[in-house]
Amino acid sequence: DIMMTQxxxxxxxxxxxxxxxSCRSSQSLLHSDGNNYLAWYLQKPGKSPQFLIHLGSNRxxxxxxxxxxxxxxxxxxxxxxxxxxxxVGVYYCMQALQAPFTFGPGTKVDIK
Amino acid sequence: QVQLQQSGxxxxxxxxxxxxxxxxxxxxxxxxxxxxxxxxxxxxxxxxWLGRTYYRSQWYNDYAESVKTRITINPDTSKNQFxxxxxxxTPEDTAVYYCTRSYRWAYDVWGQGTMVTVSx
Numbered sequence: 001d002i003m004m005t006q007x008x009x010x011x012x013x014x015x016x017x018x019x020x021x022s023c024r025s026s027q028s029l030l031h032s033d034g035n036n037y038l039a040w041y042l043q044k045p046g047k048s049p050q051f052l053i054h055l056g057s058n059r060x061x062x063x064x065x066x067x068x069x070x071x072x073x074x075x076x077x078x079x080x081x082x083x084x085x086x087x088v089g090v091y092y093c094m095q096a097l098q099a100p101f102t103f104g105p106g107t108k109v110d111i112k
Numbered sequence: 113q114v115q116l117q118q119s120g121x122x123x124x125x126x127x128x129x130x131x132x133x134x135x136x137x138x139x140x141x142x143x144x145x146x147x148x149x150x151x152x153x154x155x156x157x158x159x160x161w162l163g164r165t166y167y168r169s170q171w172y173n174d175y176a177e178s179v180k181t182r183i184t185i186n187p188d189t190s191k192n193q194f195x196x197x198x199x200x201x202t203p204e205d206t207a208v209y210y211c212t213r214s215y216r217w218a219y220d221v222w223g224q225g226t227m228v229t230v231s232x
């Protein structure tokens with residue numbers, strides 16, 4: 001199985017400031033079709049994970065444009081341009097290159 | 113708008129069978145363009161994929177190695193839903209269980225989650 005790691009595991013943020021989360025995979029997620037099979041999720045307290053980004057950088061419908069995904073191969077980044085209070089929760093990356101899809105351990109984002 | 117609605121008991125005795133159902137609205141369990149999966153979440157294991165069912169001219173199932181001797185996922189086309197059965201449960205199976213749809217290389221829709229506790 002492909003192993004996923006994230007850093008940091010905890011990220012205190014200030015509203016209005018940017019934030020960045022890193023994700024690494026144990027093998028390249030870049031497919032021969034040119035896509036990186038990497039997705040991002042946000043799990044708000046007490047809720048199910050919600051879909052943010054797939055194929056490395058494509059935002060899901062309704063996701064604010066302050067969220068952006070980047071990177072390629074084995075290193076990826078989720079950036080929030082200006083954090084809002086509603087962005088708190090745990091962020092997960094997930095590889096979708098090969099079954100079973102596997103998740104990172106999560107990065108907990110909270111307000112300073 | 114696709115929605116998944118989970119149902120099933122929140123308490124199961126050790127050695128018995130955990131059974132959950134996921135009702136689908138806004139899509140069909142028989143679609144050729146998605147899979148329907150079960151994922152669980154616990155503090156010790158994080159988010160863990162358990163298995164999936166999908167239709168591609170015939171029905172297929174895939175299961176995680178960690179549970180493959182104990183798990184069954186079945187589609188029910190008459191009710192447009194799918195189910196999870198996990199046999200011989202132990203306290204290590206205590207977790208929040210989610211049903212989810214995999215579409216275009218992501219889990220884009222999730223059920224509300226069911227906290228299942230294995231305890232006598």
